[in-house]
Amino acid sequence: MSDDGYDSSTGQDTGDPRDSDSTNIPVGDVRTRKPSWKRKLVGQNRSFGRPAFTLFVLGLILVVGGIGLPDGRPVLLALGGTGMFSGTLLYYLSTEPLLPAQVCTDTNSVFSRNERLLVQELDFQDIRIYVPNLTESTDGHSTVRLFVPSSSDYVLPTKSSTETLFMNSPSPNRGGIALYPSGTMLFRRFQKISTKKSVTSPKFLVEQVMEAVTDQFQLARTATGTVDTAGRRVTVEIGGSRLGRVDTFDHPTSSFIAVAFAEAIQKPIRVNVEQSEVSESHTLLFDFVEPERKPTSGRYEG
Template sequence: MSQQEPTPRENPPEEDEMAGESEERLDERTTLAAQVELLQEENQRLRQAFAHARRTEYQRAAIGLAILGAIAVAGAVVFPTVRTVLLALGATGLFAAVMSYYLTPERFVSAAIGEYVYATSVADRESLTAELGLQDTQVYAPTAAAGEESARLFVPEKREYSLPPASELDSLFVITDDAQQRGVALEPIGAALFREGRRAVSGELAAEPSTLCDQLGDATVEVFELADGVTTDVDSDDGRASLGVSGSAYGDVDRVDHPIASVFATGLAVTLETPVTVETTDETDRAEFLVTCRWEPNAETE
């Protein structure tokens, strides 16, 4: 009697279906990984191309200045009557060419990267104020740090508050015997920008609020490129400066210690030597955001 051979076991349809799905998911993951790698390579290539384009732009400007300088120097030889002027122009052009060529920036940080960094910083500050139950009030108080005029951002604990002495503002947590003076004191984002703005502005910063705000507005747009436009409306008698901000490079201006509001408030506080409060509203007829800085109107005349 012959023994019957066992028939091969067939996989259930469910197992075949699961195996097929697993293979499909594996293929998808492999495809996605390849696409991510390609995107990373393309991103790196675009970054290098952008940096190269910027360097090329500066180098072309340097070559153009060098050519103009050389022409001016050659003209000084041909036209002796205007030799002094042409030599001055030639020397200026050649010097500017050398500076443009060798001081070409090698690293460019996009506004999006700066926005991410600022968003992280402001999230920490908002969490700190929320955890401590602090008010939304922002007071920029003038101080003297390491012998240099500066300011600190004081956020009070009480709605009805009084500003603590400048010596108490050196600490992060301001804890005094007077409960109305308690809160936190932070380094304003605009402090470093204001110091840089001082060096960028031709001449001295004005002591008069209206002119000072115009100078800070120009620095905000032209030097720091924090916004596409800033308009100012200053009433010194009322102790108020209203700033219309359009095209902010760092998102909504109504966030805590926004760079634009911070640089104006810090500049006013340091220059007028008086505390400055800041309020920001959005969706105005005048601009995308309206920043209002207030101070005691008699402070600038004392």
């Protein structure tokens, strides 16, 4: 048996011999051990659990003080009752766990890196186009797919050609991959929560989407969007991204915005990201690909 408690003859981990308590604790007890009530209170939602617990304790102290101090009893009892009520209310209204932003960032960065390496390995183009109506909408999911062409002189895919991930075609300009965007589920939640009537005009839609980025999903600290006079390009300034760099492959923020516009306007949209040289902000350029117009690179065939 080695120093770390691994028995090579049996292939079993016998525990750390330096830990005198490890052999005295049954495995079943460890697995069924439950956190204390205080850990439950704080652990359910670290952002609100501690304030709720603090408010409740302070309110309880004031109530006890009011019982012992007749002169200030009305005020102390009122403050104490308010504190206990506020703590209880805050606790029960915040039982849904919250993931730290860094956890989400680290998880997304791995998926983004794998997708980027896949595109590089296949020698596909550095072009990202979100195309609507390429899949059947089930359970309210978006019909948008992220298309990455294999040729610079590409042809945008049709619904029948995206039944699989890889689109193999005898014609070299019809090949590529069609991925489900990372912003699909965010768009679905955006549709469910949004109380405003859905619009199809880019100028009105940009206000709703920017509000969702900063307030509803808190993907970034600031987000401002403008639409050019021709209505063919949406420029978005993202500052203080809470999910890392926005210029990564299919980043949730840019993906959500692209899916929202592609679904509402019902036109393919190409995304480019530029990083500011003087700050940590990013500029996202969303260009609509008109069916009757040839885009900067590639063309559309309906």
